[in-house]
Amino acid sequence: MVEDDAADLICISVIDGEYFVFDIVAVKRLRNDHHVAGILVGTLPQVPQQSVFLGLPVQLMPEEAALLVQQGVARIIDEALSHGTILAVDENNIDEAAAKLKINELESTESESQGALASYTTPTVSITDKYELPESSVSAIYDTPRFHIYKYLHQRGYFISPGLRFGSQFLAYPGDPLRYHSHYLVRGVGYDEEFSLLELVGSGRLGTGVKKAWMVGASLPNDYQDKLAVLRPSQTKDGEGSESNDDFVSFCIEWAGFG
Known part of the structure; x- marks a missing residue:
């Protein structure tokens, strides 16, 4: 607005x-x-x-x-x-x-x-x-991965707060934090940024330990739009665990036995 x-x-x-x-x-x-x-x-x-x-x-x-x-x-x-x-x-x-x-x-x-x-x-x-x-x-903040994932979640109606106490960049709430618990531990990364399998497993287990899912997301570079079109059918087929739009993709990681 x-x-x-x-x-x-x-x-x-x-x-x-x-x-x-x-x-x-x-x-x-x-x-x-x-x-x-x-x-x-x-x-x-x-x-x-x-x-x-x-x-x-x-x-x-x-x-x-x-x-x-x-x-x-x-x-x-x-x-x-x-x-x-x-x-x-x-x-x-x-x-x-x-x-x-x-x-x-x-x-x-x-x-x-x-x-x-x-x-x-x-x-x-x-x-x-x-x-x-x-x-x-x-x-200058507009070009950072943190801003991209913050904006991505904000546009979907989430309230977002700092996530340092849970070892993440942000916490995402489905509504006002006075009424809801957070659902996601959030981290924004660059699309080509590498992170270790140990970090992936550790973050997933951390999220499970505090009854949340770990979300990681990245904004797609302009020249990756064609790649997204190729990926989208498999994402739609798999259903749960991923979301995407024209310029952003995110995944939620949950440890086995979550909930």
Whole structure:
């Protein structure tokens, strides 16, 4: 979905190479409309010395941020530059207020000068447009195997989260992670990338041990489209265990006795 109105774009703040969303309304939109849950990483103001219950901001994976920008749903804001601008504006406002107060003290009574200070209003400064980063800031992610398999699953309605705790790149959920357990341990690879039989067996057994299937997938190079047409009849005949479309192929590995 492409949102033409720039004001409706979700602002993703990039801080030291990581992507965050600070607006609770935007977080709800991401979860409800775009199947992006992210990870809460902020401490709670009342109980900051614990890490069991977390709050805003929500941290996004690079693949999540890149896909949202590619779909025209979000834009990337350089938080460091914008924060520096806000601080500079605040300092200028303080100097301006002090100068104004000094003039009032010289020309008016003390009560009038206090009133002038109280009525001073800090102007609102818009920084999102000025410090919006171009799409090229995330376009390098588009060519990675991780992004290809992330997009492949996202287009099929899966919620995806980091998979490090289970030894994979991603975890794929058939619905909201608050309602479902993950079904797949996911790894994206290059189409010609080699991996050992030991890794294949180990990953399959790992998935079985945590009651999940191990999925591996790759995006096909343009010159492999003819090869896919040859492979497709055998995949259709075999049925379970493989899925493909015009530019992507994936396989699920399960150890004997799964379930």
